[in-house]
Amino acid sequence: MKIIETEKSILTIIKYGAIVGILIVSFILTYFFIQQKNEDLKKDIKSIKTTYLEENKRIVQNEVMRVYDYIKFNVNNSEKRLKESLKEKVYEAHNLANNIYFDNIKDKEDHTKKEVFNYIKTALSGISHNKDKKYFFMYGVDEVKLMPYIKEFEGTKLSELEDITGYKFSQKIIETIKNKTETFDRYYWFKPSQNTPSEKFSFYKYFEPYNVIIGTGEYVEDFEEELKEKVLAWIRKIRFSNGNYIFIYDLKGNTLAHKKKENIGKNRLELQDSQGNYLVKDLLAFTIKNKEGFYNYESSYKINNSMKSTQKISYLKLLDRWDWMIGGGFYLDSLNNKIKQKEEELRESNNNIINSILIISFISTLFLIVISFYVSRIIALRFEEYKKEIKKDSDIIIEKERLLVQQSKMALMGEMIGNIAHQWKQPLSLISMSNALIQIGRTNTLTVEEKEIDEAVENIDNSVHHLSQTIDDFRNFFRPSKEKSFFHIKNVLNKTFRLIESQFKNNLIILHDEAEDIEAYGYENELLQVIINILKNARDEFVEQNSKAKRLLFITTEKNDNQLIIKIKDNAGGIPADYLEKIFEAYFTTKSDNDGTGIGLYMSKQIIVGMDGELKVSNIEYEFDGEKYIGAEFIIKIPCKPSEKI
Incomplete structure (x- = not known):
């Protein structure tokens, strides 16, 4: 009820508050803008020459420093x-x-x-x-x-x-x-x-x-x-505002870069301007003395024939390492023409803007008032649509997660049935042999002692118990835990080992159980599924490698504050670095289409996160029995007791 009242209050404020706000803001902005434009015009006309001069200086300085930094970067690297x-x-x-x-x-x-x-x-x-x-x-x-x-x-x-x-x-x-x-x-x-x-x-x-x-x-x-040639080739292509360019001379007066290609390679120390000043020699002298700075001079080059004067301001920078002078500038003739043109544009523009402001302000205000009447209705409709979309998306996500969980368990069912078949072979063989021994004892009491018959009966009882235990483990594995509960990690690991024991033995995988019995809190059967997924992936990697080297798996547990930490590592060489970030993504698999679904580790991640835990993987190098190994290490962290929620 409180949320509904809040939504209504927001819609009321939007509907009526916007109209008042629009009128006030429109009047203030219109008045302020007209006054400000008149003041700006006066300031712009007064300072336009200085502004344009400084702006052009900044542009040429930035271009020269960009070239300088580019050279320094290449030299440093x-x-x-x-x-x-x-x-x-x-x-x-x-x-x-x-x-x-x-x-x-x-x-x-x-x-x-x-x-x-x-x-x-x-x-x-x-x-x-x-x-x-x-x-x-x-x-x-x-x-x-x-x-x-x-x-x-x-x-x-x-x-x-x-x-x-x-x-x-x-x-x-x-x-x-x-x-x-x-x-x-x-x-x-x-x-x-x-x-x-x-x-x-x-x-x-x-x-x-x-x-x-x-x-x-x-x-x-x-x-x-080679680096110099590469840098010069890049510099010779640079052009910036109004056709200006970067020029470079070495300290002997040789032209290394210039807009006029025929100047490149020439020594221009003796070049003079119309007043008899040695142009390049004076530029070099200024640069050597000051290292960098602006220099005003008469250029020997016109960028176009309409120029009345070749007076130029250039920014010069000394590159000590290579004895280069880097320069770039702009012509005052072009700048003065641009300033006059800008003054005329500003006056005309200012008058047009003031007239436009009044018209636009009135139309905008009227338009915004009309729009505001419809905003509240549109927002209300949007709220309802978003609620429906969110609920729909939420239902789809929940259904997908449910299907993924089922798909993940079904993917393991075939392997679990295979495991049961392997584990039943030995007890069934023992039952058959014991039964044969009992039958012989019935027909021929002389060849079979009573003690042997008793042992046969005991073997049958033990085998039946083993078969029953296997069925219970299998049934519990596929029975989801509806609620979180306390459980002992050793019980989970023992169930896991019974379900996978036969396949690990058949593939010569040695499992080192170094786990401590620690009590945890969560979904026991789901954790069992996660551990089996991780062990199954390790087994698949060993089988795929088909190596004669030792196949080792280590499981350890420890308690840190309120967390049970389970570490599972192998010596299968580790996971490629490119796969580490993707390994928990849905449908990502490195196996063939027939061997992998790409949902096992994804669902394992979802299960652990659903238990307020964490699942991560990394490659690790370790030593065992004097030998060094490399493998993948999965770390599972789950709570040891329920978290306290306020």
Whole structure:
């Protein structure tokens, strides 16, 4: 009743309050806007020149700084990209060497290991990269195995190799070989066909068949030259407001970037303006002294023939690392024309706006008043529609969840029946043998002792009890828990083990039960279904891998505050990283259409959440009996007692 009254009050406020509000707001806004427009016109006319000047300065400064930041970003990340490039190339060479080795070493009679190594050397010697400037080399623990372009180094003792600074990079190579790993290195070395050493980055990767490393490198100055060309190509395409552009000179006066393509590559230190001033020389002097700033000068270039003056303001920025001057500017002639045009537009626009405001204000106010009468009715209808839609969607979701639960249990039913068949084989065989023994005892009392008959009867009783227990476990598994209750986790685990025992034994899966008996609160049979789903998935993964390695499963429990924590882990290699985020989604499966439905883990998640719990999974590395294993670990958290609700 209170909710209904509240809804009516809201509709009343919307219906009548809106009309009053619209009238008041409309009058205030109209008056304020007219007054403000008159004041704005006076201020705009007074400050338009300064505003436009500062705006253009800001634009050119932002463009220059954008270019500067782009260059700095590329420079700062150049080492990272260089390393990535070197690593990629070495991996390609390493894969090639592996392929050659394994393709030729199969037939040991035709190819000795030394011959195969020579094949690898020949293949790597003939490969270059980065426009044929870079080559691959191989070092062993004791000597240089391959050095294209500098053949005299092949066979040199590795311990004797050092750069001009005295750094023995051979020690890092030896260390990489001993550790059987990969690493980056930085030293000075000779370029092909040059006598002067240059700074160089290299990457080494261990090649196990011959206990050597395969590596390549690149000279820092070569990489930076390529980076400069890439940056300049990008800068030469930049154009911003009114056809303005970015220009770049080095500190020697050479043109690196300019809108006029024929200027690129020319030295313009001697270029003079109409007053006899050395244009480029003065720009460079200002930039070297101030590092950055605005500079007013007479340009030698017109962006169009209608310009009366070439006076220009440019923002200049020094790039110390490369000795570059970066600049960009705007022409005052274009700016003055734009200011005059803007003044005329403002005056005309202001008059038109004031007249329009009065008309629009009246029409808008009238229109809003009419609309407000209908808003309350529309909102009321919307409320009712939303209520119906929400109820309909809720019913659909509940029905889907119910079908998913049923589908999930039916998916397990076939396997459970198979489990019962496996578990009944042994007791049925025992009953049959005991029955045969009793019959023999009846017909021939001399061959069968009374004690043996008693044991046979006891075996039959035990087997019947085992069969009955299996049926009870199966029936309870498919009987849903209608209400939450207290239960002991060991009872749940024991039921689970009885239902899956035969299939785990048949697939040689060793289950380590390290669980403590802790009391929990929730749906016992549903938790049983969740644990079976997780164990079944682990079993399927072991079977799919078809590996002869140990198949291990561990179950542990612990109590933390009011939570029972169940951990289930295997040694099946873990779950691919791409699947971890999707594994609990409905109908997501990594199995074939016939082997997986994709609802087991989804329903497990829903069941645990419905118990105010949490289900998550991650990959884990652990050690058991002195061996390291990798597998998936599922963690189930459920309450130990009902939560206190206020």
